[in-house]
Amino acid sequence: MEEPQDNQPLYTQVQTEGVKDNAKGIGSLLGSILAQxxxxxDVLRAGISLPAWLYEPMSVLQRQAEMLEYxxxxxxxxxxxxxxxxxxxxxxxxVSGFSSSQRYHNNFNPLLGETFEFxxxxxxxxxxxxxxxxxxxxxxxxxxxxxxxxxxxxxxPTTSFLGNxxxxxxxxxxxxxxxxxxxxxxxxxxxxxxxNLIFGKMWVEHYGDLNxxxxxxxxxxxxxxxxxxxxxxxxxxxxxxxxxxxxxxICIELTGRWDQYLQGTWVEDTKSFEKGxxxxxxRVYEYNFINDKYHFSKFAASLLELPDELRALLPPTDSRLRxxxxxxxxxxxxxxxxxxxSMEERQRQEKKKRESDKEEWEPTFFHKxxxxxxxxxxxxxxxxxxxxxEKKQKKLKEGETTGKLLNxxxxxxxxxxxxxxxx
Numbered sequence: 001m002e003e004p005q006d007n008q009p010l011y012t013q014v015q016t017e018g019v020k021d022n023a024k025g026i027g028s029l030l031g032s033i034l035a036q037x038x039x040x041x042d043v044l045r046a047g048i049s050l051p052a053w054l055y056e057p058m059s060v061l062q063r064q065a066e067m068l069e070y071x072x073x074x075x076x077x078x079x080x081x082x083x084x085x086x087x088x089x090x091x092x093x094x095v096s097g098f099s100s101s102q103r104y105h106n107n108f109n110p111l112l113g114e115t116f117e118f119x120x121x122x123x124x125x126x127x128x129x130x131x132x133x134x135x136x137x138x139x140x141x142x143x144x145x146x147x148x149x150x151x152x153x154x155x156x157p158t159t160s161f162l163g164n165x166x167x168x169x170x171x172x173x174x175x176x177x178x179x180x181x182x183x184x185x186x187x188x189x190x191x192x193x194x195x196n197l198i199f200g201k202m203w204v205e206h207y208g209d210l211n212x213x214x215x216x217x218x219x220x221x222x223x224x225x226x227x228x229x230x231x232x233x234x235x236x237x238x239x240x241x242x243x244x245x246x247x248x249x250i251c252i253e254l255t256g257r258w259d260q261y262l263q264g265t266w267v268e269d270t271k272s273f274e275k276g277x278x279x280x281x282x283r284v285y286e287y288n289f290i291n292d293k294y295h296f297s298k299f300a301a302s303l304l305e306l307p308d309e310l311r312a313l314l315p316p317t318d319s320r321l322r323x324x325x326x327x328x329x330x331x332x333x334x335x336x337x338x339x340x341x342s343m344e345e346r347q348r349q350e351k352k353k354r355e356s357d358k359e360e361w362e363p364t365f366f367h368k369x370x371x372x373x374x375x376x377x378x379x380x381x382x383x384x385x386x387x388x389x390e391k392k393q394k395k396l397k398e399g400e401t402t403g404k405l406l407n408x409x410x411x412x413x414x415x416x417x418x419x420x421x422x423x
Contacts, residue, residue, distance in 0.1 A: 055105060059108045059319035062303045062304070066299065083183060091221045091254060093282070095223065096262075110131035110137075112134040113409075127141065128142050131416070139155045140381075156170075163198075171188075174187050205227070222241050239257065239258055251268040264279050318418070346415040388405045391405055
């Protein structure tokens with residue numbers, strides 16, 4: 001499947017002159033830092049600060065939006081006539097989100113209160129995310145397409161340093177809801193492991209189970225990501241799975257590779273297909289990468305676009321406005337690292353003050369509710385972002401002042417108020 005030629009506008013190529021991104025330099029730096037880190041340590045929570053040149057110019061919130069590159073699979077799921085068939089396309093959508101994980105660059109950790117919005121005019125969906133907690137780190141996301149589907153997710157990653165590798169557990173909770181038929185699905189993701197962190201050629205594996213459940217009628221999908229052999233022998237991208245009805249009968253068998261495709265074979269009749277039908281549910285786009293350094297696809301690059309009209313519209317907490325990221329893009333590496341450290345220190349000081357004042361942080365666009373699977377709670381979108389955005393856009397066009405519309409909310413004047421920084 002070729003990537004659509006009329007996807008999103010291309011992002012200006014990152015200026016890479018002078019960027020110290022060779023494997024030897026990265027390995028040496030990481031080695032000196034991680035040599036002081038005990039095995040089993042959660043690196044995300046260890047307070048390790050790395051120089052900006054080790055990152056790609058993208059926040060974790062932006063990277064999470066890449067999950068929606070194949071949102072057309074949710075469109076297909078919404079059109080399906082029954083839950084079993086719908087599960088097949090939801091499985092394809094869930095698997096497709098792993099294909100971009102072969103890009104190994106670090107992403108900037110979101111500051112508390114940081115947000116990111118994305119409107120895909122072509123695909124027809126809009127996306128909003130917010131960093132709702134710093135310790136533990138929790139990112140909350142919400143995307144929707146008219147009355148077709150709603151996607152929302154919480155991610156609270158933990159890592160474990162293993163010497164020459166890091167394991168990653170996103171602890172993600174993902175919900176997909178279809179308003180038209182009120183079908184509601186929930187799934188969690190397998191784990192990941194980044195190999196050869198310090199020496200050798202880096203590569204990533206995903207292993208374990210991806211389980212999807214229909215909260216409406218109990219139909220399930222189980223996908224197993226194969227684990228590689230000992231010492232990385234037999235690197236394995238394969239996966240296999242099965243979709244079962246509410247009685248536990250296997251209806252569709254799934255095979256594929258998380259980096260390439262997913263195929264379904266019907267072993268029972270459904271409303272649309274007879275037993276024996278085989279269909280390729282998803283295949284990765286054949287990318288022409290935007291630049292040699294970061295290997296951004298067109299979709300990933302579009303998440304970084306910042307035309308003047310959008311810059312004026314965005315709240316000061318949007319990831320695109322991070323000065324460390326902007327300096328990295330322009331090649332000002334020293335400034336990028338200096339700003340990054342300043343932001344991190346500011347966040348630490350604000351945390352100490354809240355603890356001293358016994359205050360709790362309250363997100364602006366998400367609130368906490370009991371989760372529907374009964375295992376804890378979820379941060380879900382509480383509305384008003386897109387309403388404020390529409391009003392602000394209208395006022396800007398009419399030349400009026402925008403007042404408090406998308407002015408940063410509870411993040412005004414904090415570390416995630418990116419317009420408050422000066423070089």
